[in-house]
Each structure stands twice: as C-alpha cells, then as structure tokens.
Amino acid sequence: MASLNAGPEYYAAEGRYAVAKTPGDKLEALEEMLRFCPKHKGSQSIIADIHNKMARVRKEQAREEAVKKARKGGGGDFIRKQGAAQVAILGFANTGKSFLLNTLTRAHAHSTPAPFETLSLLPGMMEYKGVQIQLLDTPSIHPGNKSMIFSIARNADLVLILFNDESEKHFYEGMKAKRLLFATSREDAAALKQRIYDSLGLIRVFTRNPKTGKADDKPVALFKEARTVSDAARQIHKDFASATARVWGSTKFAGQQVRGTYQLEDGDLLELQIR
The missing domain is CATH 1.20.58 (Methane Monooxygenase Hydroxylase; Chain G, domain 1)
Structure with a gap:
C-alpha cells in the first residue's frame, strides 16, 4: 500500500x-x-x-x-407453508442455492456466479411421489444475518445446507432444526430429491370414496411421528378429526374398521367414516 x-x-x-x-x-x-x-x-x-x-x-x-x-x-414464519412440508435451503454465497431451487422446482430464481444475488426468500414447489414439498431459497448466510437465517431454519420442517467445503459446516453449530441434511449442488438432482423426501420422514396415504369405492390418486402426506387416522382426517378437514375409518393395506383384514388412534403405514388406503 x-x-x-x-x-x-x-x-x-x-x-x-x-x-x-x-x-x-x-x-x-x-x-x-x-x-x-x-x-x-x-x-x-x-x-x-x-x-x-x-x-x-x-x-x-x-x-x-x-x-x-x-x-x-408473515407473522414470524416468513413464508406461509404450502404442501406437505417446508424445506429451507441454506448456504454461503455461491453454493448453488438458487440453481438448485430452479432445478428441483419450476421456480425462476435469479442465478448468477455473483454473490448475494438472492435478496429475499424465494419459494418453489417440488413434487416427488405425488407429494408437494415447498423449498425456500434463502439469502446467502454470513455473520451479519446468521440469527435471522437460523430463525428461518427453526421454523422449517427440514433444513438443507449446501456447502462447497467441509469446513463450512462448523458455521452452523448451535442451529436448531427439526431435521437437517447436508448436500452439495453437484449432487444428482433425482438422487437429492429422494434424499430430501427420505429425510422428511413422510408417508403417503390414499383416500377411498365410500360411495364409489374409487381411490384418489393424490396422496395425503403425513410425518411418521403424526400418522394416525385422526392426523390424516384432520389434514383433510378440521371437522373430520373425530372420524373412524376403514383401512386397506397395513391392517390384518382388508377394509378393517379402525379407530382414530390407528397408526397408518405408507401406501395405506383410507376410507373415512364421518360421525
């Protein structure tokens, strides 16, 4: 100088x-x-x-x-949750967050090599196995906005952290998250979709029309820790929480009558009986 x-x-x-x-x-x-x-x-x-x-x-x-x-x-939640689950994508500048959002969803986040291009939370919907999952592209994390980004992470169902170097992981020590997944933007998109889905711990339940006997091909997605008949009924409509049901799949008998506390399994067919 x-x-x-x-x-x-x-x-x-x-x-x-x-x-x-x-x-x-x-x-x-x-x-x-x-x-x-x-x-x-x-x-x-x-x-x-x-x-x-x-x-x-x-x-x-x-x-x-x-x-x-x-x-x-947003009342403290920043972006209102849509779909079965919300996944917050975190990372330093140039870790490929916007590019990944564009790859896994139909969002059109601005993606360039320049750092700090993402100025606000950008949502996009990823579909996997018929389940809609909301992804959030977050601003690049740095010491000045660490607490704010950690707050976003705390509200999400899963935090996906993109990194270029293993040493970057130490920056996230102390962050509270319901579920945590580390990845790089170089990973295969199809494989990463499955990793996200598996990390969320979701199961799919299909509903059956009691009048026609036809099954809906659009699944109801439930977290494994909240997968009772009542949980499924409540997700379909808040007034259905007290419903009983018939279940095909995981029950001993096809179409077996079960109570609201029955634990559903992935792929079950559910027919709600409203009282």
Whole structure:
C-alpha cells in the first residue's frame, strides 16, 4: 500500500471495514475509505475495488430489508407453508442455492456466479411421489444475518445446507432444526430429491370414496411421528378429526374398521367414516 500514499484516516477506515459485521458498518467504513483515498493514476484500481465492495454491501442491505418486510408480513414464519412440508435451503454465497431451487422446482430464481444475488426468500414447489414439498431459497448466510437465517431454519420442517467445503459446516453449530441434511449442488438432482423426501420422514396415504369405492390418486402426506387416522382426517378437514375409518393395506383384514388412534403405514388406503 506504500504506492497509494494515503493518510492515516484512510487506513483507519480500512481497519474498521475489516472488522465490520453489519452491512451498515461496512458501508460507512467504505465511504470513508473512498473519501480519504488519494485520487491519482496509481489508485484507480483501489477506487474501483471500493466501489465494487460498496455495490455488494448495498445488495446485502436490500436483502436484509426485504427479509425483514417478509418477516413482518408473515407473522414470524416468513413464508406461509404450502404442501406437505417446508424445506429451507441454506448456504454461503455461491453454493448453488438458487440453481438448485430452479432445478428441483419450476421456480425462476435469479442465478448468477455473483454473490448475494438472492435478496429475499424465494419459494418453489417440488413434487416427488405425488407429494408437494415447498423449498425456500434463502439469502446467502454470513455473520451479519446468521440469527435471522437460523430463525428461518427453526421454523422449517427440514433444513438443507449446501456447502462447497467441509469446513463450512462448523458455521452452523448451535442451529436448531427439526431435521437437517447436508448436500452439495453437484449432487444428482433425482438422487437429492429422494434424499430430501427420505429425510422428511413422510408417508403417503390414499383416500377411498365410500360411495364409489374409487381411490384418489393424490396422496395425503403425513410425518411418521403424526400418522394416525385422526392426523390424516384432520389434514383433510378440521371437522373430520373425530372420524373412524376403514383401512386397506397395513391392517390384518382388508377394509378393517379402525379407530382414530390407528397408526397408518405408507401406501395405506383410507376410507373415512364421518360421525
């Protein structure tokens, strides 16, 4: 830096930028660096670098503000859950979160090699074995937004963490999640879909029309820890929670009458009997 010939104010601002944690503190330090940076031919590349850093920090700020607005509008859950389960995709910049969302769903998240392109939560629906699963592309995680991203993770049914290097996993120590899955964007999409589905621990139950005897080909998806007849009935309609049922598949006899506490298995055929 000797060729820069800058004064102590510049180096003091540079030091503040190096230890800044929030986008606001970073931007303030960068603005001071720009103000005190000498303007001559030898400093042109340094000035350009400062401008580039300021642009990235402003994107960070915009992202933080967008997520805060989404949080206020979503009652603390950020994005209302749709489908059988919600999966939050976490990762550092350039781990391929947006690309993965586009690959596994029909979402059109903006995906470029530039860091911090995702400014807010972006949802998309992934279908697997007839089950709709909501994926959330989150802003790239960093120390300044760690607590906010961890809060998103805590509300999701599964947290999918994308990483480029094994050392990145240490950053997530202490995060609370119902279910956790690590992966890289280089994994085969079909295989990763199955890993997501298996990690959620879902079972599929198909309903049968008591009048026609026909089965619906669209399954009711249940978590394995909440898979009673009453759980299935409640998911179909809140007024059906007290229903009894006939079940084909896991019962001893086909069409056996069961109570609401009966534990269903994957692939069961369920006929609700409303009292």
